[in-house]
Every structure is written in C-alpha cells, then in structure tokens.
Amino acid sequence: MIQENLDPSNMKDSVFAMAVEQFNAAADVLNLEEGMRQVLSSCKREFTVNFPVKMDSGKIQVFTGHRVQHNMTRGPAKGGIRFHPDVSLDEVKALASWMTWKCAVTNLPYGGGKGGVTCNPKSMSSGEMERLTRRFATEISPLIGSYSDIPAPDVNTDGQTMAWIMDTISMHKGFTEVGIVTGKPIEIGGSLGRTEATGRGVMITTREAAKHIGLNLNGATVVVQGFGNVGYWAAHLLQELGCKIIAASDSGGAISRTSGLDSNELLAQKNSTGSVSGFANCDVITNEELLETSCDILVPAALEQQITGNNASRISAKIIVEGANGPTTPEADKILTDKGSLIIPDILANAGGVVVSYFEWVQNLQRFFWEKEAVDKSLDSILTRSFNEVFNTSQHYNVDMRTAAMVNAIDRVATATNIRGIYP
Ligand code: NAD
Numbered sequence: 001m002i003q004e005n006l007d008p009s010n011m012k013d014s015v016f017a018m019a020v021e022q023f024n025a026a027a028d029v030l031n032l033e034e035g036m037r038q039v040l041s042s043c044k045r046e047f048t049v050n051f052p053v054k055m056d057s058g059k060i061q062v063f064t065g066h067r068v069q070h071n072m073t074r075g076p077a078k079g080g081i082r083f084h085p086d087v088s089l090d091e092v093k094a095l096a097s098w099m100t101w102k103c104a105v106t107n108l109p110y111g112g113g114k115g116g117v118t119c120n121p122k123s124m125s126s127g128e129m130e131r132l133t134r135r136f137a138t139e140i141s142p143l144i145g146s147y148s149d150i151p152a153p154d155v156n157t158d159g160q161t162m163a164w165i166m167d168t169i170s171m172h173k174g175f176t177e178v179g180i181v182t183g184k185p186i187e188i189g190g191s192l193g194r195t196e197a198t199g200r201g202v203m204i205t206t207r208e209a210a211k212h213i214g215l216n217l218n219g220a221t222v223v224v225q226g227f228g229n230v231g232y233w234a235a236h237l238l239q240e241l242g243c244k245i246i247a248a249s250d251s252g253g254a255i256s257r258t259s260g261l262d263s264n265e266l267l268a269q270k271n272s273t274g275s276v277s278g279f280a281n282c283d284v285i286t287n288e289e290l291l292e293t294s295c296d297i298l299v300p301a302a303l304e305q306q307i308t309g310n311n312a313s314r315i316s317a318k319i320i321v322e323g324a325n326g327p328t329t330p331e332a333d334k335i336l337t338d339k340g341s342l343i344i345p346d347i348l349a350n351a352g353g354v355v356v357s358y359f360e361w362v363q364n365l366q367r368f369f370w371e372k373e374a375v376d377k378s379l380d381s382i383l384t385r386s387f388n389e390v391f392n393t394s395q396h397y398n399v400d401m402r403t404a405a406m407v408n409a410i411d412r413v414a415t416a417t418n419i420r421g422i423y424p
Contacts, residue, residue, distance in 0.1 A: 015094035015304050021330050023097070026406030029397050036414050039422075043093050045069040049139035053132045056125050063132060065117035067140040069149055070096035073416045076147055077113030078103055078354060080154030080183075081136075081161070083129075084303075087116035091304070095154075098325050099354070102347040104409035106386045108358045113149050115140060121156045133161050137168040144169070146179035146365070152357050153183040155228070155303070159195070163188055179364035182357035191360035193375035194353075199233020200376070201352020201383050202323045205344045206238060206297060208387040209319050213342055218242035221295040223256075223317070225249050225287070226302025227266065227276050230323040230350060234299050236263040247285065247293045249302075253277030254290040291315060300327035307332045315341070322346035337400045345402035347409065348383075348390055355379050 023041050032040075047067045052060045066089050069077040079099035082092075092114050100112030117136055121129060143149050144165075153162060162181040166188065170176045184190035193200070210217050220243045224231045227248045235245045245263060247256035252275025255261075261279070269279045277284065291298070291307065292314040300306050301323030307315060312332035320336065320343045322328065328336070328343060336343060356379055363369050394404035 013305075014090050015326055016090045016097070018305070018326060018329060019094040019097045022402060022406055023101075023410070025330075026403050026410050029399060029403060029407050030410060030414070032410065032414060036417065039417060040071065040410060040413060041097075043068050043070045043096060044072060045143070046089060046093065047140065047143055048089060049136070051135050051139050053128065053135055055128055063117055063119055063136075065115065065136045065139065066092040067115040067143050067149070067151075068092045068096040068113060069143065070112040070114075071100040071413060072111035073413055073420060074104060075109040075111055076145075077143075077149040078108075078110040078152070078357065079112055079114040080152045080353075081157050081165075082114070082116040082154040083119050083121045083132075083156040083161075084116065085118060085120045086303075087118040092116045094304070095325055098347055100413065101406055101409035102351045102354055104412040105347050105390065105405050106351045106355055106382055107412065108354065110150075110354070110358065113151075114154075115151055116154075129161075130164055133157075133164040134168045137165040138172070141169060141172065144180060146177055146361075150179065150357075150361060151181050152353070153229075158229070159183060159185040159190060162190075179361050182360040182364075183353075184360070189360075189364050191356055191363055191375060192370070192372040193379070194356045194360055195229070196233040196237070197356035197375075197379060198230045198323065198350050198353035199235075200237055200379060201355065202230065202234035202299060202301075202321050202349055203237035203241065204352065204380055204383045205349045205387050206319060206321050207241065208384055208391075209321070209342055209344055212391060213318065215296060215318060219244060220297060221246045222297045222299065223247040223290060223293050223295045224323075225254075225290055225298075225300045225306060225327075226324060227270060228301065230353075231299065231301035232263060232267050232270075234301060234321070234323050235261075235266075238297070238299075239263050243297065246295060247290050248276050249287055249290045250276050251302075254285045254287050255279050255282035256285050256290070256293060257282045297321060299323050302327070305329055307336070309335065312336050313339075317341060319344065322349045325350065333400065333402060343401055344387075345405045348386060348401070348405045351386070352379055352383060355382050 095114035103110040178189040298317035304326035309331035312335035
C-alpha cells in the first residue's frame with residue numbers, strides 16, 4: 001500500500017494520509033491489485049510555485065502555491081483553488097484525490113485536481129488579492145486549460161477570483177478562453193444555479209438519506225459548521241424543506257437558538273459584520289459545543305479534520321452530511337458508524353458544485369446556455385442517481401457509505417485505466 005514516503009510520526013495529521021486510508025479501505029473491498037493501487041493512490045503531477053506580489057505598502061512579498069493533478073484518466077483535471085493560511089502541498093494532494101473520486105462517483109467525464117495558495121485573504125486588500133490571483137494564474141498556466149485542467153472556487157475564492165483567472169489567461173492568449181474556469185459570474189459565461197449548487201447537493205443527498213432512514217424533514221433539526229457559501233445554501237435549502245436550523249458557526253464564533261435561526265437573517269448579519277457571532281437572541285457556544293449539539297442533521301461545511309476520535313463519541317446527529325471536504329477522520333468514521341449515524345461522504349454530499357461546474361463547462365464549450373430549471377433538474381437527477389448507486393453498493397458489500405462511494409468511484413477509474421492500458 002502506497003504511503004507517499006510519509007514520516008509515520010506525521011501520519012496522524014496528514015490529510016493526504018487520511019485520503020489514502022479511505023482509498024485503501026475501498027480498494028480492499030474491490031480486491032484491487034497492488035500495481036493499480038499504486039497508480040490510483042498517487043498524484044500524477046504536483047506543481048509548486050513561489051511567486052512575488054507587490055503589496056499596497058510598496059514592499060514585495062513571496063507567496064507559495066500549488067496545483068496538483070491527481071488523476072486524468074477519465075478526462076481533464078477538475079477542482080477548486082483555495083486561499084488560506086493553512087494551505088499545504090499535503091492538503092492540496094488530498095483535495096485533488098477527493099476530486100477524482102467525486103467526479104467518478106457522479107460519473108462526470110473529469111479527473112481530479114486542486115490548487116491553493118498559502119495566504120491570509122482576511123489581511124489583504126482587494127488589489128493585493130487581484131495581483132496575487134493573476135500572478136498565481138500565470139505561474140500555473142503551463143497546467144491549466146479548457147481541455148487540460150479547469151479550476152473553480154473553493155475556500156476564500158469566488159466568482160471574482162475566477163474572473164481574474166479567466167481574464168489573465170485570456171490576455172496571454174490574445175482571445176477569450178471562457179471554459180478555463182468554472183464558477184464564473186453569469187455575465188462572463190457562468191452558469192445559472194452554480195453559486196448554490198454545492199448547498200443544493202447537500203440538500204438533495206440529505207433528502208435521499210432521510211427517505212432511507214425514515215426521518216421526517218419537516219421540523220428536523222440542523223446544525224451547520226461553517227456558514228460560508230456551502231453552509232449558507234445548505235441551511236437555506238434545508239429550511240425550505242421544513243428543517244429547523246438550530247446552530248451555526250464560522251471562523252468568528254458559534255451560536256445556537258433552539259427555536260430556530262432564519263438562514264437569510266443570519267446571512268444579512270454575516271454580510272454586515274463579517275460573522276454569524278453576535279446575532280440577536282442566541283446563545284453563544286464554542287465550536288466544540290456546536291458539533292456536539294443534539295440534532296437530527298449535522299452539516300460540517302468548514303474545513304478538514306473537524307470530527308475526530310476526540311469528539312465523535314459525543315456527536316449524536318442521525319445524519320452527517322459532509323458539505324466540507326474531509327471533515328471526518330477515519331477514526332471518527334468508525335465511532336459514528338458503530339453508533340448508527342449515517343454519514344453522507346464528502347465526495348457525494350458536496351458533489352453538487354462540480355456537477356454544475358460541469359454544466360457550466362459544457363455550456364461554455366457549446367456557446368449555448370441553459371435555463372435555471374434545466375440546471376437544477378439535471379443536478380437533482382445526477383445526485384439522486386449517484387446517491388442510490390452508492391446506497392445499493394453499501395448494502396451489497398455491507399460497508400459504510402464512504403467506502404461504498406469510494407468503491408463505485410475507484411471501480412470506474414480502474415476500469416478506464418485498464419481499457420486505456422499503461423503507456424507505453
Ligand atoms: P467559504 O469560504 O465560502 O466558507 C467557509 C466557511 O467556514 C466560512 O464561513 C468560514 O468562516 C468558516 N470556517 C473556517 N474555519 C472554521 C472553523 N474552524 N469553525 C467554523 N467555521 C469555520 O468556503 P466554501 O466554498 O463554503 O467551502 C467550505 C467547504 O466546502 C470546504 O471544505 C470546501 O472545500 C468545500 N466545498 C466547497 C465547494 C464549493 O462549491 N464552494 C464545493 C465542494 C466542497
């Protein structure tokens with residue numbers, strides 16, 4: 001089993017080691033042979049760049065960024081770009097590999113990639129962010145392209161970031177390359193329904209899971225960790241189905257209210273003050289207390305490794321829907337599954353974003369744009385089908401939903417690899 005030369009003493013906190021552990025659990029179910037395990041658990045390309053940015057003060061600062069292409073057997077690499085102080089090559093590799101499995105479990109014609117820059121956007125001006133984004137786009141331009149590797153938004157990046165990347169690459173080429181990024185503003189080739197797509201996918205997969213365990217969503221209680229793009233839209237769309245949002249958090253703090261929080265009022269608070277904390281008539285709680293709040297549905301929608309061996313035994317949610325990538329460690333997975341919680345794994349629960357990114361890319365390549373109803377309907381149909389395929393696999397092999405999702409995904413990529421053959 002490949003462990004990517006990791007120092008065993010660092011294994012616990014390595015996000016990539018966690019991704020490989022999840023991979024190996026599913027590879028065991030499939031009896032995948034050693035050579036194929038090595039191919040599919042390695043990243044094809046790992047590209048690191050160190051680049052200067054002129055700050056507002058006039059001083060130069062050097063930033064480090066990465067673009068990783070994990071696997072491109074089934075199509076171009078696809079995956080977001082993250083700007084965060086904790087970005088590391090290890091994290092980007094894990095996120096790139098999850099993109100491969102996410103695209104395969106939903107049967108999109110893509111491989112997996114991811115990018116990131118280690119920086120603190122909260123302490124940078126808009127001008128500094130634009131210069132950082134344009135220079136990073138230039139640095140990774142040997143890799144990205146409409147037919148090779150297509151970035152999208154992730155933590156602390158959005159439609160504006162994608163617009164800067166598209167414009168930068170288009171300036172280099174001398175013509176507008178619309179399909180080089182997805183998650184763009186509508187005015188420059190974005191798709192209707194993309195902004196809320198990941199949260200919509202969280203809602204769709206929760207709805208399907210609730211049917212399977214007989215949970216009535218009308219009045220079901222929901223806790224959201226990370227009230228950002230994914231967290232807000234998940235909360236908003238679950239509220240539309242009748243769920244009650246009883247606690248939410250962001251990097252500024254956590255709040256709870258048993259009578260229910262209105263997602264739009266909470267968003268207005270976050271937009272005006274920068275955080276959900278301070279919202280009127282709420283109890284102030286810690287991030288730990290938030291995750292352990294008694295509820296029917298827990299949506300971790302912030303960062304990796306939030307649900308661990310240390311807190312899993314105190315989490316009582318019936319359904320855990322992973323809006324974030326990698327929020328649950330393998331140790332916590334086991335504790336929660338043994339307790340009877342149903343975990344909808346990240347590669348399925350948050351796949352709505354990449355599904356609509358795929359629709360955006362198809363629209364860009366065809367120069368033909370869809371109505372919002374067509375986008376939402378096709379997203380619902382792909383995710384409902386994928387959820388049920390994963391559920392059936394979990395029953396067939398008697399494994400948890402994460403292993404089942406990985407089994408379906410790995411099987412598709414391994415089959416494609418075998419059909420293509422090993423070059424030369
Ligand atoms: P975002 O930047 O819009 O929101 C992230 C939120 O998490 C912010 O509100 C931030 O304050 C909060 N947060 C950060 N650290 C926290 C902590 N320790 N405790 C509580 N809250 C914290 O980012 P996003 O696009 O919503 O992404 C969130 C997660 O969803 C990430 O794991 C990302 O990889 C994943 N994801 C995003 C998309 C997408 O389309 N945006 C698609 C798939 C998966």
